[in-house]
Amino acid sequence: MLQGLFLGSLLVIGSASVLGWQLGDRYRKRRQQLEDIRLALQVLITEIEYGQVPLPEALQQAAKVRPGIGSKVLFKTADILLEKTGQTPRDAWKEALNQEATNTVLHTEDIDILLGLSVSLGASNTKDQLRYFKLTIQRLERMIEEASMAEASGVRLFRYLGVLGGILLVLLSI
């Protein structure tokens, strides 16, 4: 009887802790994914600036640098463009972003910043596009800063909340 109670309590506290751990991890993941995308865009800038290759090729080159969400979006955009279904780079970027965004923990404002890039992608000369890219990276950096600040307190908070919530649940149900 007492052993069952003990085991049950441990299970409740354990699962609540895991839940808190996972919820806290979302903060860390968001920062990592934002950094991934920033790196991918920085490499893409270099490709556009010095590579002087067609956009799908530049996207694929940039995507190869580091696997992650940024590389996935770039690969997807390149794939859509290479299918040659008549989609503009702007539509391809939007579609790729919307498809990949479902597997991320990014907030809507992060996605909006990236969607803003579609205005210039492949629609103007290199100089203008680069300006847009740099602006997007600046805005991403601000988001990364904000995400790091949220991470500093959020991760610990959710871990504590998980463990303590589990203990509270056990105490209330005894």
Next chain:
Amino acid sequence: MNLEIILQIAGISMVVAILHTVLEGANKKELAQMVVLGGVIVVVWLIIGLVAELFDTVQTLFRF
């Protein structure tokens, strides 16, 4: 005297106190206050039966 309920209340108080500190540390003061309020309500709900019992005892004591 029922010892279990005292231990239960002590446990809840400790957990609520730690939660309050943690939440305040994370700059979530409103949530911290709500947790304390929730804790107080739960504890009052737990002891309300005992208080009723006490009143009953007092009543039977003075009824001749």
